[in-house]
Amino acid sequence: MTIIEGLKNEFPLIKADVSLREYSTFRIGGNAKFLLKVSDKKELKRIIEKANNINLPFLVIGGGSNILFSSKGYDGIIIVYKQDKLINSIVNKNNIINVDANIPLSVLISETKLLSGLEWAVGIPGTLAGAINGNAGAFGESISDIIKSVNVLELKKGKLIEKKYNKDDCHFSYRNSVFKNNNNLIILSAEIQMNSGNKEEIEKRIRGNLNKRSLKQPKGFSVGSIFKNGNDFSAGLLIEKAGLKGMKIGDAKISEEHANFIINLGNASSDDVLNLIKIIKKEVKEKFSIDLEEEIKIFN
Ligand SMILES: Cc1cc2nc3c(=O)[nH]c(=O)nc-3n(C[C@H](O)[C@H](O)[C@H](O)COP(=O)(O)OP(=O)(O)OC[C@H]3O[C@@H](n4cnc5c(N)ncnc54)[C@H](O)[C@@H]3O)c2cc1C
Structure with a gap:
């Protein structure tokens, strides 16, 4: 029996080779080896137990609004723990x-x-x-x-x-x-x-x-603010002062409206975003001697 057949026996709704684009508000991501949407605690515990027993890497996500997935995908199971109604x-x-x-x-x-x-x-x-x-x-x-x-x-x-x-x-x-x-x-x-x-x-x-x-919030596919603000600085303002607003790599663009947002214009890859992040950190460090720290979670 293959892994997916075994998993399907216990979790009929599990899917294989699922694009992660639909599971991140950035609309970026390659395929997850497996993906399961669970809506309750019992099912969540069951699938984690299973993944743990068969040594399958797992990651639990919610709305995917603070995540950059890799365009290379995820070699394990993404577990989407989300329920649209208030139940318990x-x-x-x-x-x-x-x-x-x-x-x-x-x-x-x-x-x-x-x-x-x-x-x-x-x-x-x-x-x-x-x-x-x-x-x-x-x-x-x-x-x-x-x-x-x-x-x-x-x-x-x-x-x-x-x-x-x-x-x-x-x-x-x-x-x-x-x-x-x-x-x-x-x-x-x-x-x-x-x-x-x-x-x-x-x-x-x-x-x-x-x-x-x-x-003040830019429109388009994003994951909110990329960097944390500091006690005495706004990351967006520093990026703006560094002259980086509007900079583009591939389809990833530093928002003109709010420089702490990166917008996916349609087909940005995770590398496009990571390269923009690298440039922003380097320029801000050089100009203001400040190390910006990512607020988003990067799974690369
Ligand atoms: C337009 C826009 C505006 C935003 N504005 C703000 C803002 O004003 N302030 C702000 O703080 N954020 C903001 N965000 C970022 C984001 O919406 C928040 O951080 C949100 O709380 C993330 O929730 P999520 O369910 O989407 O998490 P996800 O993106 O799914 O996950 C984020 C992290 O949490 C982990 N996680 C998710 N569920 C679980 C779980 N059950 N157990 C353990 N770990 C888990 C994931 O593994 C990941 O590491 C914004 C995002 C967008 C797109």
């Missing part, structure tokens, strides 16, 4: 919500409009898990502000265990967490602390943030 969620009397982390932030916001805490996140694509992984944020707030705990599946020395990470265990910092550089920590669900608030005021803040975003 419990709100307790202290406004703490226990929710599966595969839910898109947009759905979470629309389902919790009677509560305050996520107004800043409107317009950020992707899932709650992706946001926790990279400590996503905007307008001076971030997901770590409202996380109480995260339920994690941890693969350690070949063994899978489920563990609760309290907020302190998550080591959140600016666009970073304990999860960001460890693909063996899989985020299953989270407890988030919302606050009671006035529905009209919450909706007004959401509309205001959406307006601000639509004024």
